[in-house]
Amino acid sequence: MAKILFKKQLSPAVFQFRVEAPLIAQERKAGQFIILQTNKDNGERVPLTIADADTTEGSITLIFQTVGKTTTELSKFEVGDDIPVLVGPLGSPTHIENFGHVVCVCGGVGIAPMHPIVQAMKKAGNKVTIIMGARNESLFLMKEEMTALADEIIFMTDDGPLKELCEDTKGKPDMVLAIGPPIMMKFCALTTKPYGVKTVVSLNSIMVDGTGMCGGCRVTIGGKTKFVCVDGPEFDGHEVDWNNMLQRMGAFKPQEQEALHRFGANDGKMADAKAKESK
Secondary structure (H helix, E strand, C coil): CEEEEEEEEEECCEEEEEEECHHHHHHCCCCCEEEEECCCCCCCCEEEEEEEEECCCCEEEEEEECCCHHHHHHHCCCCCCEECEEEEEECCCCCCCCCCEEEEEEEHHHHHHHHHHHHHHHHCCCEEEEEEECCCHHHCCCHHHHHHHCCEEEEECCCHHHHHHHHCCCCCCCEEEEECCHHHHHHHHHHHHHHCCEEEEECCCCCCCCCCCCCCCEEEECCEEEEHHHHCCEEECCCECHHHHHHHHCCCHHHHHHHHHHHHHHHHHHHHHHHHHHC
16 A cells, blocks of 8 residues: 655646555656556556656655546545555666757646656756647646756647747757647647657557556557557557557546446435434
8 A cells, every 4th residue: 555645736637646655666766657546445546647756755646637537536645544455667668868959848747647758858868949838827847847847848738839949940859759639639649740750659548457468558659559558558640550559549438437437426425424423
């Protein structure tokens, strides 16, 4: 079990936890993730990228958005509570070297997993430009942390800045990293492809066991089947079959909505029962 050491609500639907996990904190590398369950007996297994780690405290930082039953249930955990199942680090780490000029494009909750990658890219000697996208000002997560790391940071609500950088003969990126909603990553890859800029994306497909055995996270990369949990989560954005991935991402939407509805109904009944007991 992993004890919650710190909790903060960053926006109406986004939460930050700092969780006791000393071994993961020591071993994790940029780009890796954990899988957790809110119920050890029959809970859904949810992958979350490690946003940061503190080896002195023996903790890892997780930032997540409430989008379904499990993340909604997780958001109700408090400091001192134990997450019953938390395993990691999983996945292949980001390939880090001195590429030259690296542009990191991140949107929404994808800003959090980009944080350790930016740290590592800067440590390797790269010039790092960060393009952060969000629907509104309140959704720019880790704004101070990212600003402190970047050589240049751009806040945006469209894809214009990336295209402009690719067209800049003096400031053209040597590499682009993109993390965020699949449709955002798809258009980042489409933007950079005509300019021949290497583009790496971090995929967030449906995942169950995290070891490559279930096949739930399979994606098509360059015409070949790959598994996000062990071959990724990072792939060449120009080789991803985005239409296939987007279709697979919606495969269990009805079941997810039903589970969230049942959880909400049960949560309401429990609240009513507690209210009656207190009277």
